[in-house]
Structures are given as C-alpha cells and as structure tokens.
Amino acid sequence: MPEDSMKMRLKYVVEDTDRHGNVRLYYRREGRKVRLRGPAGSPEFLADYKAAANPKKPRPPRAARPGRLKPGSFKWLCTQYYKSSMWAELDPNTQKTRRSILERFAAHKDNGDKPYALMLPKHIRKRRDEMMDTPEAANSMVKALRQLFRFAIRYDHHDANPATTVEPLKSKSSGYHSWTLAEIEKYEETHPIGTTPRLALALALYTGQRRSDVIQFGKQHLRHDDGVAWLVFTQHKGRNRSPVHLEIPVVAALQEIIDASETGDLTFLVSEQGRAFTNNGFGNRFRKWCDKAGLPHCSVHGLRKAAAARLAERGCSEFEIMAITGHQTSKEVTRYTKAASQRVRAEAALKKLTNGQT
Structure with missing residues (x-):
C-alpha cells in the first residue's frame, strides 16, 4: 500500500510476523481472523479485505417444499x-x-x-x-x-401385503334395495311404454346389467340368429383388465318397448337434448324418474338385483343367472338371490311334503 494510504489504517487489519520473520496481513473482527493477500494496497489485498468485511451469509438448509414426497412413504x-x-x-x-x-x-x-x-x-x-x-x-x-x-x-417395492389378513367387517346393510313386483308396476303406471323412463327400466330389468352398460346399448349391439335378436356386447366394468363378453337374448317384452320408443343413433337411451347419457347423468335422471313414481328408495342398480332375483324365483341356477348378469363368481349372485332362492326351495319342500299340493 502506498505510504500515504498506509497511514490511513484500514479498520480491523492487523499485521502478524511468523517465525521466519515474514509479515502477514489479517482481517480480525469479533474473534474471526481472515488471511489477506499482500502487499497492502494491491488489488488482491483490497478484494480480500472487501470479502472479509462483507462475508456471505451461509445459505439456510432448503426446507422441504410443501407437498414434496418422502421416498419410501x-x-x-x-x-x-x-x-x-x-x-x-x-x-x-x-x-x-x-x-x-x-x-x-x-x-x-x-x-x-x-x-x-x-x-x-x-x-x-x-x-x-x-x-x-x-x-x-x-x-x-x-x-x-x-x-x-x-x-x-x-413391482418389487415390498415383499408382503399387510391387508390380506385383515378381515372385512360385517355389513349392516343388505345393499341396494331389490325392486318388488308392485314397485315395478307402480313405476310402469307412471311412465308408459314409449317414454324414455320406461325404456330405461326395461333395458335394466330385462338384461340385468349395470347402468354403465345400459346407457351404451344401441342398435349396433343387436344381432339376429334364426329370427331371434341378441344383445352382443362387452361389459363396461373391467373391460381393460378382464373383459366379460355377453350375448343375451332380447325377450319379446323388451323388443316391444324398444320398437315403441324414440331412440338415438348409437344408443337407445338419449337425453332431452338428444345426447347419450353419461354414467352419473343417467343415475341422476333415473333418480328423478323414481321419485316421480313415488319410489324414493329404488334405484337403477336395484333393478339388476331384481332381475337376478326374478331369475332365481323361476328356478334358474346360479350359473344360468351368471350367464345373464355377467358375474364371474357365484358369491355376489348368491347375495342377490338369497331371499328368492329360499322362497323357491321352501315351495319345493312343501310340494314334497303335501305330495305335490300347495
């Protein structure tokens, strides 16, 4: 540093002589001691002094971003x-x-x-x-x-399934209400043949299918074999994993209602705007049709249950019912038809008891 500048001692700069007699320059403040390159007044010295006088604060550790996932969680x-x-x-x-x-x-x-x-x-x-x-x-x-x-x-993320040994709770509900014959007749009285609500009932009742299938049925699903019309389709549920292909005969009562109804080009059921129903949209609309008929506890899914029960009442086996409903196991069919099957067995038992007289 020039002599006149040396007289202006920079704050916190101190000299220290090592054991070899070399003079060292340091910036010392509040217990912190930083070596400064010499000679005093050189660009290197001034740069080191500035850096020592204005040290960069250490960056705080980065906080986990909200919503950031912990690996393994x-x-x-x-x-x-x-x-x-x-x-x-x-x-x-x-x-x-x-x-x-x-x-x-x-x-x-x-x-x-x-x-x-x-x-x-x-x-x-x-x-x-x-x-x-x-x-x-x-x-x-x-x-x-x-x-x-x-x-x-x-996918090799784990080697055990802790949920497999957890037992399900016993349900307090028997599920969706299964329509009685009186309830079906009450709905039909409110919605005559030729109306969309009546067509919806017939498609659900005479095919035993879910609403996701009922809303997709159209003329393209009809096939004729020796004068008999068949509904040929793949069930919507599970179509990407384990598709279920069905062929169901169109009974005369259903064909009569289809022929008498105004249908869409690709779907039998269409909204008031002439569009195909969405799954939720159809469920909401069917709810209103049931309410209008004074059936607040009835639903479109209850018709699937009723269809299975009516087949059981007519003596159909579980495998015959499964051929209509598309169930892959008899467990759900048994639950649907438990009451109806009991009634059929009771009637058969009494016939045996009374030698064919009831």
Whole structure:
C-alpha cells in the first residue's frame, strides 16, 4: 500500500510476523481472523479485505417444499401405483373412487408420510375398527389397501401385503334395495311404454346389467340368429383388465318397448337434448324418474338385483343367472338371490311334503 494510504489504517487489519520473520496481513473482527493477500494496497489485498468485511451469509438448509414426497412413504407408494399399468387398466370411475379412499387414508394421522414398509395388519385393523360405524366404507378401505400392496409386491417395492389378513367387517346393510313386483308396476303406471323412463327400466330389468352398460346399448349391439335378436356386447366394468363378453337374448317384452320408443343413433337411451347419457347423468335422471313414481328408495342398480332375483324365483341356477348378469363368481349372485332362492326351495319342500299340493 502506498505510504500515504498506509497511514490511513484500514479498520480491523492487523499485521502478524511468523517465525521466519515474514509479515502477514489479517482481517480480525469479533474473534474471526481472515488471511489477506499482500502487499497492502494491491488489488488482491483490497478484494480480500472487501470479502472479509462483507462475508456471505451461509445459505439456510432448503426446507422441504410443501407437498414434496418422502421416498419410501405411503404417499410415495401411491404415486408409483398411479403411474403403473395396473392403475391404467382400471375403469376411470374405479380410479376416482380408489384414489379418494387412499388419499383419505394417507391424510388420517399423517399416515401419508410414514414408511409403507412398516405398515402391519394391526395398523390397518385399527383404522378399520375406527370406521366400524360405516362398515361398507371400512371394507372398501381394506380392499383398496390390498390392491395397493398387491402392486407393491408385483413391482418389487415390498415383499408382503399387510391387508390380506385383515378381515372385512360385517355389513349392516343388505345393499341396494331389490325392486318388488308392485314397485315395478307402480313405476310402469307412471311412465308408459314409449317414454324414455320406461325404456330405461326395461333395458335394466330385462338384461340385468349395470347402468354403465345400459346407457351404451344401441342398435349396433343387436344381432339376429334364426329370427331371434341378441344383445352382443362387452361389459363396461373391467373391460381393460378382464373383459366379460355377453350375448343375451332380447325377450319379446323388451323388443316391444324398444320398437315403441324414440331412440338415438348409437344408443337407445338419449337425453332431452338428444345426447347419450353419461354414467352419473343417467343415475341422476333415473333418480328423478323414481321419485316421480313415488319410489324414493329404488334405484337403477336395484333393478339388476331384481332381475337376478326374478331369475332365481323361476328356478334358474346360479350359473344360468351368471350367464345373464355377467358375474364371474357365484358369491355376489348368491347375495342377490338369497331371499328368492329360499322362497323357491321352501315351495319345493312343501310340494314334497303335501305330495305335490300347495
């Protein structure tokens, strides 16, 4: 540093002589000592002085961004599931329902941030018991977790499925109300042949199908064989994973109603605007048609149950009923037709008891 500048001593600059007699320059302040390059007054010296006088504050550790996933957490496993082909194969409505269940489980007591590998049957069973007031919802949760960990095993994220040993709760409900003959007649009195509500009833009752299939039936699904009309289609549910192909004869009563009704080009059922119904839209519209007939406890799904029950009352076997409804196991059919089957067996038993007289 020039002599005149040396006289202007820079603040906090001190000199120190090492054991070899070399003079060292330092910036010393509040216990902090920083070596400065010499000679004093050189560009290097001034740069070091400026840096020492204005040290950069250490960056605070980056906080986890809100919503950032922890690898190995339950939420992380869910996101991997949503990206998989197993998820892509599910029906959009099933995806929506299952995602909602998994997200509710993740939100409960911060389950989402906990390691999924530490989840045991007792943890799932505890949450199931907390939901015992709504057994159907509890059982749906267990089912969703079984599918999630089934994915985890298949994709080598885990080696066990803690939900498989969790028992479902006994349901307090018998499910959707199955229409009685009197209720069907009451609906038919309100909605005569030729109207869309009556066509909807006939399609559901005489085919035994879900509303997702009923709204898609159209002329393109009709095939004729030796003068008999058949509905040939693939059920909407599970069509991407395990498709169920059905051929159902069109009974005379259904054909009569189709012929008398105004139908669409690609679907028999169309809205007032002439468009095909969406699944939810049809469900809401059918609800209004039932309410108009004074049947607030009846639903379109209850017609599927009623169709199975009527087949059972006429002595059809479970496998014959499954050929109409498309069920792959007899478990659900048995639940649908339990009361009807009991009635048929009771009638047959009494005929045997009275030698054919009832």
